[in-house]
Amino acid sequence: TSFVAGSSYIPRRSILREIGNNEKRVEKGDYGVELNATNFDSVLKDSPATFAVVEFFAFWCPACRNYKPHYEKVARLFNGADAVHPGIIFMTRVDCALKINTNLCDKFSVGHYPMLLWGSPSKFVAGSWEPKQENSEIRQIDDGRTADHLLNWINKQIGSSYGLDDEKFENEHLQTNVTDPEQIARAVYDVEEATSTAFDIILVHKMIKLKSRASLIKFLQLLVTHHPSRRCRKGSAEMLVNFDDLYPSEMWSTNKVPSISDGKEIGLQNMQICGKEVPRGYWMFCHGSRNDTRGFSCGLWILLHSLSVRVDDGESQMAFTAICDFINNFFVCEECRQHFYEMCSSVSNPFKSARDFVLWLWNAHNKVNERLMKEEANLETADPKYPKTVWPPKQLCPSCYLSKSQSGNGHIDWDNDEVYKFLVGYYGRTLVTLYKDKELLGDDGGNKTPSEDLVASTNTIVVPIGAAFAIAVASCGFGALAWFWRSRQKSRKQRRSWN
Numbered sequence: 001t002s003f004v005a006g007s008s009y010i011p012r013r014s015i016l017r018e019i020g021n022n023e024k025r026v027e028k029g030d031y032g033v034e035l036n037a038t039n040f041d042s043v044l045k046d047s048p049a050t051f052a053v054v055e056f057f058a059f060w061c062p063a064c065r066n067y068k069p070h071y072e073k074v075a076r077l078f079n080g081a082d083a084v085h086p087g088i089i090f091m092t093r094v095d096c097a098l099k100i101n102t103n104l105c106d107k108f109s110v111g112h113y114p115m116l117l118w119g120s121p122s123k124f125v126a127g128s129w130e131p132k133q134e135n136s137e138i139r140q141i142d143d144g145r146t147a148d149h150l151l152n153w154i155n156k157q158i159g160s161s162y163g164l165d166d167e168k169f170e171n172e173h174l175q176t177n178v179t180d181p182e183q184i185a186r187a188v189y190d191v192e193e194a195t196s197t198a199f200d201i202i203l204v205h206k207m208i209k210l211k212s213r214a215s216l217i218k219f220l221q222l223l224v225t226h227h228p229s230r231r232c233r234k235g236s237a238e239m240l241v242n243f244d245d246l247y248p249s250e251m252w253s254t255n256k257v258p259s260i261s262d263g264k265e266i267g268l269q270n271m272q273i274c275g276k277e278v279p280r281g282y283w284m285f286c287h288g289s290r291n292d293t294r295g296f297s298c299g300l301w302i303l304l305h306s307l308s309v310r311v312d313d314g315e316s317q318m319a320f321t322a323i324c325d326f327i328n329n330f331f332v333c334e335e336c337r338q339h340f341y342e343m344c345s346s347v348s349n350p351f352k353s354a355r356d357f358v359l360w361l362w363n364a365h366n367k368v369n370e371r372l373m374k375e376e377a378n379l380e381t382a383d384p385k386y387p388k389t390v391w392p393p394k395q396l397c398p399s400c401y402l403s404k405s406q407s408g409n410g411h412i413d414w415d416n417d418e419v420y421k422f423l424v425g426y427y428g429r430t431l432v433t434l435y436k437d438k439e440l441l442g443d444d445g446g447n448k449t450p451s452e453d454l455v456a457s458t459n460t461i462v463v464p465i466g467a468a469f470a471i472a473v474a475s476c477g478f479g480a481l482a483w484f485w486r487s488r489q490k491s492r493k494q495r496r497s498w499n
């Protein structure tokens, strides 16, 4: 099966890699990218990273030579094809001893070597900096004299917890033992990427229509409350609350391009549901041995399973319809969409327990696996390293298999209680808590509620009337949350008008 849009996404890391490769003065093994006056603006402008560090140095300066290994230790984490934390910080350097860079270094008031500046890449473009300038969006890094100090400064600045010893999880290493239950911990990256990709596809293909709008809102509500990544919950909440502004009714009736409001461009197009920092093209867990296998669709399954194990009994029917309608309206693989919806439609009684819903989704996925097992064998389209199997294999969950039924004609007698327990552990606890960098993955350790995220993350005064109405129509189970937001937003408005 081929997907309409997935293949055209350029992994953001490849941009960094290209920059690195094209840079003539990069010494072998250098991670920091050396820029000069001719490419400084253009390279920073194209950088997908959220932040940039520029080290101004002079090639003749002995202190700079000694500083370089420190800078490189940090740059290794963020730059290049093997970056441990790609797409977040772009680490560069400029040699001020080269004549060509004199004006550039003057513009940034370089008075000593090495000197480090910090800001978003776009602020450096045609930018300048002065030491006493207040409210500048470029800042001097005042304590970066060793690798440790520099990384500490960065961690404080962006609230992260990166360590110099952080290592990239190698996919090859990960996949050598597919029966290791801890591997799923890394899939939170994939869940984030799949969520972002799904919404990119929806926007690129202008798929939000009058009839599908309510189902998108309903799915967003599910993401707000139960997405395993905090930054995706936060982005979904922003999208949901601002839905009417971002996607005004004239757009879904006429498909017009969004207009300009309050001097800012509006439209969902400008929103990234899980934030700008989500790595693309990474596929930690869902990495295929070929480019055209796994990836997005694998990540989407994992998203669905990780949502299913997080809902409670009272939400199970709502989550079921939210997922079914979302796949039906927005999954652009026609065969997948149809088959999945057939399975959805064959459910006759509403779900009353989360357990039943989790097991239904697991079973539906296994039905797809069984069908594809045959299809892929006939067409020889399977990923040779990841053939479809009925899941979980015995090695991963021995207790899921009832002892009597191990052999025979392929039929498996499952112990559903054990399967449920396993799924909750695998897609629930393990998917989040085993991962080492809680900041990056947005694990809040269960300390914060999504509504707190929402209140902290949006400036919107009220839930727009249309979206609120659609929320009310679309949901019952998640409705309490919607009303909570609405009342919070209203009371904020009142507080404002009193001030």
Ligand SMILES: Cc1cc2nc3c(=O)[nH]c(=O)nc-3n(C[C@H](O)[C@H](O)[C@H](O)COP(=O)(O)OP(=O)(O)OC[C@H]3O[C@@H](n4cnc5c(N)ncnc54)[C@H](O)[C@@H]3O)c2cc1C
Pocket: 001, 286, 293, 294, 295, 297, 298, 299, 300, 301, 302, 305, 327, 335, 336, 337, 339, 340, 361, 362, 363, 364, 365, 366, 368, 369, 372, 386, 387, 388, 390, 391, 392
């Ligand atoms: C809703 C949906 C419907 C699809 N329908 C089709 C279709 O009709 N035709 C088609 O060609 N492709 C379909 N696909 C794509 C297909 O199912 C696979 O996603 C794709 O072939 C990549 O396979 P994969 O090896 O990465 O494993 P996937 O099937 O994507 O599974 C991802 C991971 O989930 C885990 N897993 C596997 N089975 C289960 C289970 N039963 N329960 C819980 N976890 C499990 C495993 O760890 C596996 O590696 C569909 C995808 C989705 C999301």
